[in-house]
Amino acid sequence: MRRKLHRLINRTIESKTHTVKLEKNFFKLFELPQQFDTDSVAMKRRFRVLQRNFHPDRYIGKPPQEHRLAVQLSAHINTAFATLSDPVKRAEHLLNLQGIEIDHQQSTIKDNVFLLKQMEFRETLEQAAFEKDRLALSNILTEVSDDFKVCQIEFAKKIVNLNSTESQSLTDSLCNEVSKMYFYQSLSNELNTNIRLLSQ
Amino acid sequence: MAILKISEPGQSPLPHQFKKVIGIDLGTTNSLVAAVSHDGSGEGEFPAVLNDLEGRAMLPSVVHYGIDGADCVGHEAMALAAQDPFNTLASFKRLMGRGIDDIDDLQQFNVANDTVSTDQKKSTAMIRLATVAGDITPLEASAEILKSLFNRAQARLGGPIEGAVITVPAYFDDAQRQATKDAASLAGLKLLRLINEPTAAAVAYGLDKADDRLVVIYDLGGGTFDVSILQLSDGVFEVLATSGNSSLGGDDFDLAIVQWALTQVGCVADDLSPSEYRRLLASARAVKQQLTESEAKSIDFTCANERHQLNLSRDQFNALITPLVNTTVEVCRSSLHDAGLTPAEIADVVLVGGSTRVPLVQERVAELFQQKPKVDVDPDKVVALGAAIQADVLIGNSSNADLLLLDVTPLSLGIETMGGLVEKIIHRNTSIPSSRGQEFTTYKDGQTALAIHVLQGERDLVADCRSLARFELRGIPPMVAGAARIEVTFKVDADGLLEVSAQEIITGITANIQVKPSYGLADNEIAEMLKASYSYAEQDRDARMLAEQKVEAIGLIDAVKAALLVDADLLDEQQLGDIRQSIETLLLDIDTNNTLIISQSVAILGRETESFAALRMDQSIRTALQGKNLDDVVE
Numbered sequence: 001m002r003r004k005l006h007r008l009i010n011r012t013i014e015s016k017t018h019t020v021k022l023e024k025n026f027f028k029l030f031e032l033p034q035q036f037d038t039d040s041v042a043m044k045r046r047f048r049v050l051q052r053n054f055h056p057d058r059y060i061g062k063p064p065q066e067h068r069l070a071v072q073l074s075a076h077i078n079t080a081f082a083t084l085s086d087p088v089k090r091a092e093h094l095l096n097l098q099g100i101e102i103d104h105q106q107s108t109i110k111d112n113v114f115l116l117k118q119m120e121f122r123e124t125l126e127q128a129a130f131e132k133d134r135l136a137l138s139n140i141l142t143e144v145s146d147d148f149k150v151c152q153i154e155f156a157k158k159i160v161n162l163n164s165t166e167s168q169s170l171t172d173s174l175c176n177e178v179s180k181m182y183f184y185q186s187l188s189n190e191l192n193t194n195i196r197l198l199s200q
Numbered sequence: 201m202a203i204l205k206i207s208e209p210g211q212s213p214l215p216h217q218f219k220k221v222i223g224i225d226l227g228t229t230n231s232l233v234a235a236v237s238h239d240g241s242g243e244g245e246f247p248a249v250l251n252d253l254e255g256r257a258m259l260p261s262v263v264h265y266g267i268d269g270a271d272c273v274g275h276e277a278m279a280l281a282a283q284d285p286f287n288t289l290a291s292f293k294r295l296m297g298r299g300i301d302d303i304d305d306l307q308q309f310n311v312a313n314d315t316v317s318t319d320q321k322k323s324t325a326m327i328r329l330a331t332v333a334g335d336i337t338p339l340e341a342s343a344e345i346l347k348s349l350f351n352r353a354q355a356r357l358g359g360p361i362e363g364a365v366i367t368v369p370a371y372f373d374d375a376q377r378q379a380t381k382d383a384a385s386l387a388g389l390k391l392l393r394l395i396n397e398p399t400a401a402a403v404a405y406g407l408d409k410a411d412d413r414l415v416v417i418y419d420l421g422g423g424t425f426d427v428s429i430l431q432l433s434d435g436v437f438e439v440l441a442t443s444g445n446s447s448l449g450g451d452d453f454d455l456a457i458v459q460w461a462l463t464q465v466g467c468v469a470d471d472l473s474p475s476e477y478r479r480l481l482a483s484a485r486a487v488k489q490q491l492t493e494s495e496a497k498s499i500d501f502t503c504a505n506e507r508h509q510l511n512l513s514r515d516q517f518n519a520l521i522t523p524l525v526n527t528t529v530e531v532c533r534s535s536l537h538d539a540g541l542t543p544a545e546i547a548d549v550v551l552v553g554g555s556t557r558v559p560l561v562q563e564r565v566a567e568l569f570q571q572k573p574k575v576d577v578d579p580d581k582v583v584a585l586g587a588a589i590q591a592d593v594l595i596g597n598s599s600n601a602d603l604l605l606l607d608v609t610p611l612s613l614g615i616e617t618m619g620g621l622v623e624k625i626i627h628r629n630t631s632i633p634s635s636r637g638q639e640f641t642t643y644k645d646g647q648t649a650l651a652i653h654v655l656q657g658e659r660d661l662v663a664d665c666r667s668l669a670r671f672e673l674r675g676i677p678p679m680v681a682g683a684a685r686i687e688v689t690f691k692v693d694a695d696g697l698l699e700v701s702a703q704e705i706i707t708g709i710t711a712n713i714q715v716k717p718s719y720g721l722a723d724n725e726i727a728e729m730l731k732a733s734y735s736y737a738e739q740d741r742d743a744r745m746l747a748e749q750k751v752e753a754i755g756l757i758d759a760v761k762a763a764l765l766v767d768a769d770l771l772d773e774q775q776l777g778d779i780r781q782s783i784e785t786l787l788l789d790i791d792t793n794n795t796l797i798i799s800q801s802v803a804i805l806g807r808e809t810e811s812f813a814a815l816r817m818d819q820s821i822r823t824a825l826q827g828k829n830l831d832d833v834v835e
Contacts, residue, residue, distance in 0.1 A: 048436050052604055056633060056694050060392055060594045071693055075635035082631070196537050 022073070026080035026093055036094060036156035038084060047081045087148075088181045091155050095174060098162055102175050111176060117147075121187060125194075134198045141191045148184035151177050219362045221392065221595045222250075222353045223400070223587025226342060226366055226380065228293040228423030228449060229554070230258040232581060233349040234588035235357060238597065245598060247404070247585045250356045257581060259352075262290045263344045265331035270344045282482070285474040287331045292338035294423045294447055295327050296383075297375030339383045346387035363392040365591040367583050369424040370396035371444030371610045373656050374668050374698050381697070392594045394695040397421070398428035399605050400586030401552040402437055404577055413547040414440075418565055418573065419583075420528060421553035423449040427532050429539045429546075435602035441539035441629045442610050443531050448524065450488070450555035456520040457484035457499070457512065464510055467503045476502055491517050492557050518560045525564050532568060538629055549573040554580050607632055609692055613668075615700075616653035618643055618755075619747035620662045625690045628658065632696060637689040639705075643755065645762050646678040650686055654700050661743055673702040675709045681759070746795045753790050753802050757783055760809055770815045775808075782808050 023029040030046045032038055052058070054073040059066050083089045092102055121140065128136035155177040161170060218238050225232045234249045249257045256275070263270050264277035265287045272280070281288040328335035346366075353361055366389075368380050377394055384391040398417035412433040419426040426444035430437055458480055462468060469477065480501040490497045496513040536543060549565060551573045556562065565573050577585070590605065592598045609632050614624040617640070625638050642650065650673045657665030676684050685705040692698050703710045760783060768776060786801040 048433070048438075048604075051606060052436070052602065055604055055606070057393070057594055057604065071633045071691070072635065074694075075633040075691070078631040078634055079636070192537070196534070 022076045025097060026084050027097075029077070029080050030084060032084070034094070034097070036087075036091060036152070036159055038090070040085070043081070043084055047077065050077045087152055088178065088185050091152075091159075091178045091181060094159055095178065100171055100175065102178055111180075114180060118183060125187070125191065129194050132198055134195060137191055137195050137198070141188065141195065144184055144187050144191065148181060148188065151181045151184060155181070218597045219595045220353075220357050220359055221363045221365070221588075221591040221597070222350075222357075222361055223584055223589070223591045224346065224349055224364055224366045225397070225400075225584035225587060226293065226345065226368075226383075227261055227583075228291055228421055228451065229261060230422070230580065231261050231345050231349060232257055232259065232584035233353050234581070234584040235353060236588050236592040236597070245589075245592070247588045247592075249581050249584055250353055252352055259345065259348060260290075261293065261342075261345050262288060263292075263341045264288045265333040265336060267332050269333045270341075273344050273348045282475050282478045285478050287333075289329055289331070289336065289338075289341045291423055291451055292329075292341045294451075295329075295338040296342065297373070297377075297379040298327055298338075339379050340386065342380070342383035343386035346383060346389060350387060350389060361389075363390045363591060363595055365393050365395055365400075365587040365594065366391060367397045367400045367587050368394050369419075369421070369444060369446055370398050370426040370428050370439075370442040370607075371424065371446045372696075373446070373611055373666060374613075374696070375666065376446065377696050381695070392591055394697075395587060395590055395605060396426070396428065396439070396442070396607055396696075397424075397583045398426050398442070398552065399430070399437060399439060399607055400584075400590065401550060401577075401582045402428075402430050402432065402586065403589050403603070403605070404582045404586035405550055405574070414541065414545055415548045415550065416532070416546050416569065417550050417552055418528070418532065418556065419444075419552040420555040420561060421449050422555065423447065423451050425449060425528050425531065427528070427535050429535055429541065436604050436606065438606045438631075439608045440541075441535045442608055443535040443538070444610070445527065445531065448527065449553075450485075450558075452524055453488050453521050453555065453558065454481055454484045456524070457488060457517070460512070460516075460520055461499060461501065461508070461510055462503070465503060465508045471504050473504075476504075487512055488517070488558070492559060514559070521558070521560060525558075525560055528561075529564050529568055532565075543569045546571075550582075551575050552579050552582055607694070607696070609634065609696055611656045611666075612658055613654070613656050613690055613692070613698060614665075615640075615688060616655060616662045619751040621660060621747050622655050622657070622662055622665055625688070626692060630692075632692045633694050634692045635689065637687045640686045640688060641682045642676065642679065642684040642686070643681055644758060645681050647681065647684070648676050648678055649674045650676065650702070652688060652700065652702055654698070661747070668698065669700070671700070671702075673704065673709065675707075676704050677707055681755075742795070746793060746798075749795050749798045749802070750790055753786055753798050756802060756805060757786060760805065760812075763809075763812065767812075767815070771812060775812070779805070779808050779812065 025034070027034040029050070030043055032043060032046075051074060054070055054077060056067055056070040056074055059070040083093050095102060121144065124136070124140055127133075128140065155174065158170065158174055158177065162174065221235070223234045225234075232249055234247060236245050236247045238245055251257050252259070252274075259274040260278045262274065262277040262281065264272050264280045264284065277288055278290075281290065328337050329341075330336075350361060350364070364384070366380060366384055368377055372380070380394060381391060398419045401417050401419060402415060412431070415430045415432055417426070417428045417430065419428075424444065424446050425448045426442065428442040429440045431440055432438070458469075461480065461484070462471075472480065483499050483501055487497045487499045491512070491514045494514070496511055498509055498511050500507070500509050502508070536546075546569055549569045549571060551562065551565065556565075556573075556575070556579050562573060562575075589598070590603070593603045608629045609626060610628060612624045612628045613626045614622045617623045623638070626634055626636050640650070651670065652673060653662065653670045654668040655662060655665040656668050659665055673686060676686070686702055687705055688700065688702045690698060690700055701710060760779065764776075764779070771779070782801070782805040786798075786805050789797050789801040792798070
């Protein structure tokens, strides 16, 4: 590991070029298999090793150029870690690596059952928030969290097939799952904030 | 990591070659300096606070000005406070990075009788205080304190100081951090790093020795409150969330006593002469400190030359400060929420800052976390000690080379978008250094410049956030609205300081700015921001919806007008008349500030222009088929 990192430093920080090559594949950067399910302990360990080597504090007293590049690298590592730690961002990153882009504002979910459910959740949330019903909010949160998990499992299962089959319907359905995850995540955050406000 | 310990030839850190570096805790009430000493073997490392010649560790953060400038600081200056209140500056840390508009109530700041300079014309300039030596900024006064500590360190350590780490409250915004950095350069210090006070305290405690654990640092100083939640593991201090209030501290406890005393005798602050006010404030502070040990204490003071004596019990004092202490507990709760943690998951709670000696503070913190908080290291000294340890590591003296501090940004950073809304680019509690770009586009046809307004805060509206800087990207080639692609990049360095750049991607035109803040927002607004972002959520949402609706309406009108200029001949008299009428109606409706009315009008105009849009598209396609480039027909 040390020797490998040393080589990486030689190639990037200590080179005379003015830019560093940033590894765009965060799974590669973190030495993790390129899949949805991640080992969070290994990820954290790798994060600390990377920061220990590239954090700008390690380059105080070195030429300013090196320090500047370290800031860039360290920021990139932080972005990668934040992306891999968040299920929605991680799923999007997996799709991006396959050349698939998702626009949350544009994409519409082609799943009528889900759309109905989405409306129901919204209505129940508004009702419960209006009535300041903490228990009801907690119940919705449990339900939303369960559905969120189901989505993640579905996505993890489907993305495995992406390499073998070049199918538009698979791509669509993966994007669909991400959009759903995005919805569940925002809704969970909203529910948590509402619950916290009520407990004050 | 072994590779980091490899020295350049001839630069090996032999024991006699240790570089002299210091850590400074620049506090609201008191400041300290500390350094790590090394024994001959190079193994032993002893962080210690450097005392003055009279054996005192703390330097009161007070500066006295004479005709020729600052003539004394610290204890000497404090002794002159009552006799020469106008020329004795104290608690100026609370004014760092703040403008004149920020302080409508000077008494709040414990600089009660320092007059604000009257010739101050620009409300965006940093606040100045009038003294016989002229107008003094809090930045200059801070530099005097730093100089004094620097001289003390140089005398004690015997030799040139090669660098310093200065601590700032974790909740300090960009303006306050920048002002502190500027004070360091004004004092002639080589600043190695600004580090956050709670993080420094965690370092001094050395809690990282144990395996992976979660720690809360509760830091209540003279003028600021911070809470940081850290994950410690094997030398890495990783901040998971931080929050606080940069204008809440022990000074407010003193002011609560002053307010109580004045009410008891039927006086108001204006009845007191400046000297009397300073004396009452000093007595209030003394009583507060004595109530840590005693159950009751008497307070003597004069109001308009009339003597008063009052008795204050600890229970009464507790009642006076309960709202303030509750605020800090609430901030702790919300920070735990941000980190996705419960109080039970916290392994250790550490109290930092002199104000944590107040028994009620200790009780309430113990109650929240269900454990006795740690106070093993002197809460006044722990921050300076941590800063010294970090300075020693940064300069490469320490054998403890694995020590690494990973901090976060305390407040969200963003830019103003159409309609007075803030688009957050870097969210609070993001690990720093951080770099993030976001694409924006032009809003009007032929727009050649883009004004970029940088803001910090949690709220949705520009008016509710702190304005950090404004700059312009010029020279964008004229294009239709929405065609230009402008990438705005925010970079926050390890000190938490922001740099913003903008680039038009198609042409490569760039503009960037090292954010030098404008100081134009009320102090309590910063403190309110986080809380407000929760409790005002509904109000914010309504305001956001209205603003967005207005933007959509104006954008639609502009687009339709532009299209009419070129292709009005595609429409018959009736259609043209209807569209013009709808534009007029919509223009009037925008002024109603009613989201629903505006949205209805937008929908009507949208429907009426549907067929117009279709006609225009048909024409474009035909033109393209006739061999003309589509670009030629786009205005």
